[in-house]
Amino acid sequence: MLALGLLAVAAATTPPPDDPARIERRRAVLAREVDLASTGEPYLLLDPASRTLALYRRGVVLRSWSYLRADVGRPRVAFFRRAAPEPWTGRIWSDGELEPSRVARHVEVRVDTAAPDARPAEEVVPGTPEETYPAPDRFFLRFGEPFALEVRAVAPGREAVPDDRWDPLALRPREARGTRLRLWMPADEAGALYRALPDGIPLLVLEP
Amino acid sequence: MTLRTLTLTWPRLPVRLGVLPWRRILHAAAWGAPALALTTAALLGTGFRYETWDGVAVASATPADPAAPAAAKRDLARLERTLASRAPRGRYIVIDRTNNRLYLREGDRVLLEAACSTGSGVVLRDLGLDRSWTFDTPRGEFRVLRKMRGPVWRKPDWAFVEEGKAGPATPDDRFEYGALGDYALDFGNGYMIHGTLYERLLGRSVTHGCIRLGRDDLARVFSAAPLGTRIFVF
Numbered sequence: 001m002l003a004l005g006l007l008a009v010a011a012a013t014t015p016p017p018d019d020p021a022r023i024e025r026r027r028a029v030l031a032r033e034v035d036l037a038s039t040g041e042p043y044l045l046l047d048p049a050s051r052t053l054a055l056y057r058r059g060v061v062l063r064s065w066s067y068l069r070a071d072v073g074r075p076r077v078a079f080f081r082r083a084a085p086e087p088w089t090g091r092i093w094s095d096g097e098l099e100p101s102r103v104a105r106h107v108e109v110r111v112d113t114a115a116p117d118a119r120p121a122e123e124v125v126p127g128t129p130e131e132t133y134p135a136p137d138r139f140f141l142r143f144g145e146p147f148a149l150e151v152r153a154v155a156p157g158r159e160a161v162p163d164d165r166w167d168p169l170a171l172r173p174r175e176a177r178g179t180r181l182r183l184w185m186p187a188d189e190a191g192a193l194y195r196a197l198p199d200g201i202p203l204l205v206l207e208p
Numbered sequence: 209m210t211l212r213t214l215t216l217t218w219p220r221l222p223v224r225l226g227v228l229p230w231r232r233i234l235h236a237a238a239w240g241a242p243a244l245a246l247t248t249a250a251l252l253g254t255g256f257r258y259e260t261w262d263g264v265a266v267a268s269a270t271p272a273d274p275a276a277p278a279a280a281k282r283d284l285a286r287l288e289r290t291l292a293s294r295a296p297r298g299r300y301i302v303i304d305r306t307n308n309r310l311y312l313r314e315g316d317r318v319l320l321e322a323a324c325s326t327g328s329g330v331v332l333r334d335l336g337l338d339r340s341w342t343f344d345t346p347r348g349e350f351r352v353l354r355k356m357r358g359p360v361w362r363k364p365d366w367a368f369v370e371e372g373k374a375g376p377a378t379p380d381d382r383f384e385y386g387a388l389g390d391y392a393l394d395f396g397n398g399y400m401i402h403g404t405l406y407e408r409l410l411g412r413s414v415t416h417g418c419i420r421l422g423r424d425d426l427a428r429v430f431s432a433a434p435l436g437t438r439i440f441v442f
Contacts (some may be wrong), residue, residue, distance in 0.1 A: 020277035027280050030287040037294040048263025059295035062302045071258040079253035106329050111369050114336025118372040126413050129307050168255040195306040208263045
């Protein structure tokens with residue numbers, strides 16, 4: 001009886017795989033994924049089922065980062081919720097820009113080969129990736145006004161993801177109707193993601 | 209001395225408290241304090257409130273159209289085939305330039321992950337002949353065009369400029385043996401995946417644009433990646 005009851009509850013909560021609405025949503029999201037794969041440029045897919053954010057190009061994974069927990073942040077003004085947010089899953093968000101931005105450094109080495117006492121160029125030994133591009137504990141990938149991906153690093157040795165639910169006074173005027181998707185990642189994963197993200201990258205949040 | 213007769217002598221000019229408009233000040237304080245409290249509370253209550261997201265589609269951008277489920281199913285299968293056709297078949301190599309990592313992948317499987325070295329980003333200027341080079345590894349999609357065992361390095365002009373010379377003294381000076389390691393995979397425009405004499409620098413951006421690998425990792429990539437293997441650099 002108990003098993004039958006559990007089955008009935010499960011059936012009531014899980015949409016059947018042949019659910020027309022589900023198929024239609026899957027079809028629409030897949031069409032967008034095909035569009036992205038056809039551009040020949042890199043793009044990001046966030047898959048909540050596998051808890052991964054992955055960099056793709058032409059439909060193949062280049063690199064993926066796993067996250068520990070995802071939170072959705074919605075703005076409140078004077079404790080009041082704003083109007084219903086724009087839909088943000090299953091659509092392509094374009095031109096993601098890192099904040100703070102990652103600055104590429106170019107060192108210039110000058111040699112005068114025409115000079116009679118020309119010397120070899122000085123050897124420059126650059127730092128490790130972590131030294132060259134130090135990653136902040138918190139960074140954003142902003143997609144215009146209404147949507148931003150926020151990445152928070154969980155310090156090594158910390159067992160649980162912080163239960164940090166409120167970000168006061170963090171609202172920018174342009175985010176007043178926006179949504180943030182916050183991903184908690186191990187610090188090394190978050191750092192590698194920060195260093196790897198190409199400029200102007202699009203993102204598609206998959207639907208389960 | 210009462211409050212009214214107290215004279216403040218700072219900053220410079222003496223101010224007699226008795227002449228201050230006390231009624232107005234008290235009035236303003238009576239209205240201002242609650243307004244200040246409300247503003248503070250409003251500011252404290254302005255921000256982002258987060259809730260755990262378990263992946264359930266919220267406010268989906270794709271409203272359901274249950275009118276033609278059979279057609280949607282067929283379309284779904286067609287799209288899955290299209291997506292699969294976009295992806296390269298077999299193994300492929302991925303280079304993460306900023307993290308200096310190389311991956312040999314096949315579908316979702318990572319066959320090899322290795323530390324590598326990519327372009328340093330250094331700009332070399334030859335003031336004598338007014339020419340310059342930027343040592344970046346190019347981003348994009350490439351293919352293995354040529355595979356070489358025991359490659360010989362044909363030194364470009366910049367290699368001589370780095371040594372403080374305008375060019376080679378003899379044609380033989382162009383060729384250097386052993387500098388590229390045991391193997392090289394050429395992916396066009398002079399860029400290669402090859403070995404290095406400086407394995408201690410793997411993981412750092414030190415090259416002139418090529419990708420350097422350690423001896424054992426290079427041997428594995430060389431044997432696993434046939435001609436035509438795709439190389440994705442990001």
